[in-house]
Amino acid sequence: MSQRLFDLSSTWHLPATPTQVWTIIADVDMSWPSWWPHCSFAAPLVRTEPAGNNQEDILKATTAYLNFKASLGYTLTISIHPTKIVTPSEIEFDAGGHLEGTGKVTLTPEANGIATRMDIEWKVNPTQRWMSLLTPIAAPAFRAAHALMMRQGERGLVKALVNGMPPPSS
Template sequence: MKPRLFDLSSTWYLPAPAEQVWAIIADIDMSWPQWWPGCSFAAPLERWPAESSSQADILKATTAHLSFKAALGYTLTISIHPTMVVAPREIEFDAGGHLEGKGQVTLIPDDRGQATRMDIEWRVRPTQRWMNMLTPIAAPAFTAAHALLMRQGESGLMKALTMAPKNNPVDPSTSP
């Protein structure tokens, strides 16, 4: 039996311009564990020689191994490897580890450019035997745990945005 595909979507509303959000979420040092509660590095970043020194190429030459502690008490370790980067709007990535599949993050500025909607899509399958065995009855609990973890990430990112410098956003013209 093939593991169930989880198609998970989240939308975060952030009170900052897309460039400021991008500077945090697309940081080449993958600073997520600094602002996302329940997120930590499972291993050092893997980085191969990039095609250029652009942020996009550095991100595409990087794989992050992150652990996420779910409210239900389990921890998932996920590798994230960007495959497409369009600054400051979109990142597509492959996911591996305890969840395998693909993901996408899209930033959509509001009409005035002062706030940003961040759409996050995950299409993943669990790789852990225990999770696959429990999925037929526990899928709603897994989905709820994911939603809570994402709300924690949104809250942490909002806090990081209030502490980030407002006058030094990423210049999209310098990133391919």
């Protein structure tokens, strides 16, 4: 196994219950581009035949291809494929594309259950040659760009939760 070049973590504090947050982040139609600035679909969702009709089975049968435009001017295309789901508290996934590895999102109740702490972990290697070559000197800039992108995602999700984002279609 190759060395993990980026072990990134973020913590978001959200003004909603874990179930309300889960409804948006674990949407089977992958609504992230509707609330996350600089995030867009790179391709349509790919869905194999799910093992069942519940949300967990549908998510595990889905791969999303997303573009994330970094503040440094580059765009990363990342595939996200859920591998483990514990409703409404945890999603683990495989990541591919320009960053290859794994990720995990964990939701924990805060403020007596009316708020949520969302911990996001990425353990990824860049697959683009230019990024791999620059990593020894540019890693701090890549980490800063990642942190900014994550803060934008947090603000976008807070806004969606506060404005009562409509429930996703399923």
